[in-house]
Amino acid sequence: MAVTDLVERLFESDKRAVARAISAVEDQENDHLKLLTSIQQRLGRAYRVGVTGPPGAGKSTLVSKLARFLNDGGRRVAIIAVDPTSPFTGGALLGDRVRMMELSSREGIFVRSMATRGSLGGLSKTTQLAADVLDAAGYDYVFMETVGVGQSELDIAEAADTTVVVLTPESGDSVQAMKAGLMEIADFFVLNKADRPGVDQSYNAISTILQISHPQMGEERDSEIWSPFIVKAIASENRGVEEVVKGIEKHHNYLTSTNKLLPRRRERIRNVVLDIVAEKLRRSFWNEARLAELEGKLDLVLANKLSAIQLAEDLTR
Ligand SMILES: Nc1nc2c(ncn2[C@@H]2O[C@H](COP(=O)(O)OP(=O)(O)O)[C@@H](O)[C@H]2O)c(=O)[nH]1
Ligand SMILES: [Mg+2]
Structure with a gap:
């Protein structure tokens, strides 16, 4: 075509x-x-939401409920899942996959999974360009789901207008999240599986971490400063879904009213361009002759007759 x-x-x-x-x-x-x-x-109309968190936290379940809720209200919703364990990508139970197919049979909902192959920077770039396609196709919301265990969630945060981190009362979720750097990227949290024991302890643990990392919380609030909050949900029972949508809208309104949405998007475009240029330069640099030179001189470095930095200098001279 x-x-x-x-x-x-x-x-x-x-x-x-x-x-x-x-x-x-x-x-x-x-x-x-x-x-x-x-x-x-045509770009710039869709609102881009990143959803990340530990495997099994209920991200896919939540995103599909959000999509349904928004679509019932007349909005068009697209979902990109960058998650090997996601029902969207086929790594889940049959029942989950059937529900996903049901979801994407709705006219106003589009579901797409993306492979995690390629470089991490490449993932970010590809996700963003795919989100551009969905934006141009007239989707009001583009959700990007990724499992939060490595670098990919940082890429997602970079690609999103609003980043939602999904945690559960399961042991150590909040501690793990803190270690993985999820606390910094969350615009707000969803404490999912609120039907499970230990919800209050988890809620308090996340609140405490937030108070330490965002000390203005609880004091007189500056409207220019965003304070992350926690929304409790039971995604599998469709509970808390509307509150999550409100959270997204609240953050969207904050970004617009403080004139922070466009700078955020500008930064995102900047990073996409940097990614593309870096990839192009890398590809054009490594021809056969240079690879041969590299291989040929590695033994010299090993024998301490040449420094690694000098080899790099020689190659790029
Ligand atoms: N008890 C309970 N289970 C849930 C809830 N939300 C999702 N689940 C289940 O948790 C499992 C993992 O959910 P999934 O959405 O695939 O998690 P993801 O890996 O974060 O995308 C599935 O079996 C869901 O049905 C919830 O609020 N409570
Ligand atoms: Mg998933």
């Missing part, structure tokens, strides 16, 4: 065209540059 036809159908929110366009971006097909250029004029 020609790019112009694809773009035209994309603008009509044809789901097959949307899927096709995301694949083109993901695989960096020849036409993807033209495609992304053609959709640029």
Whole structure:
């Protein structure tokens, strides 16, 4: 299909065209540059929400309930899952997968899983470009789900307007989250599985960490400063879903009223460009001759006849 036809159908929110366009971006097909250029004029309308947290916290469950809730209210919702254990990506129980298929059969909901292959920076870039496609296709919300155990959640936070961290009362969740750097990236928290024992202790533990890391909380509040909060939910029973939507809207309003949304998006675009340039330079740099030079001189470094830094200098000279 020609790019112009694809773009035209994309603008009509044809789901097959949307899927096709995301694949083109993901695989960096020849036409993807033209495609992304053609959709640029349409960008900036979708609101991008990152959802991260430990495996099994209920992220996919929550996102699907959020999508349903928003879609019932007439909004169009897209979901990108960057999570190998996600029902969206096929790594889940059959029942979960059936529910996902049901979800994506709704006209106003689009679900897509993304492979985690490639460099981490590449993941961020690809996710963002896929979100661009969904933005151009007229989705009001783009949710990006990723499991919060490594670097990928930091990429997601960078790609999102609002980042939601999902935790559970399960032992050590909040401590793990703190170690993994999730506390810093959360615009607010969802304490999911509130039907499980230990909810109050978990709530207090997260509050304490928040009070330490955001000392203005509880004092006279500066409207310019955002204070993360905690929303309790039981995603599997559809409870707390509306409160999470309100949390997202509250953060959205905060970003707009303090003129912070555009700088945030500007920073995101900046990082995408840096990523693309770095990848291009890396690819064009490593030709056969340079790889051979590298391999040939490694033994010299091993024998202490050449320093690693000098080898790098020689290669880039
Ligand atoms: N008890 C309980 N189970 C839940 C809740 N939310 C999700 N689950 C279950 O927890 C499991 C993991 O959920 P999933 O959404 O796949 O988690 P993810 O790995 O974070 O995406 C599934 O079996 C869900 O049905 C909840 O609020 N309470
Ligand atoms: Mg999941």
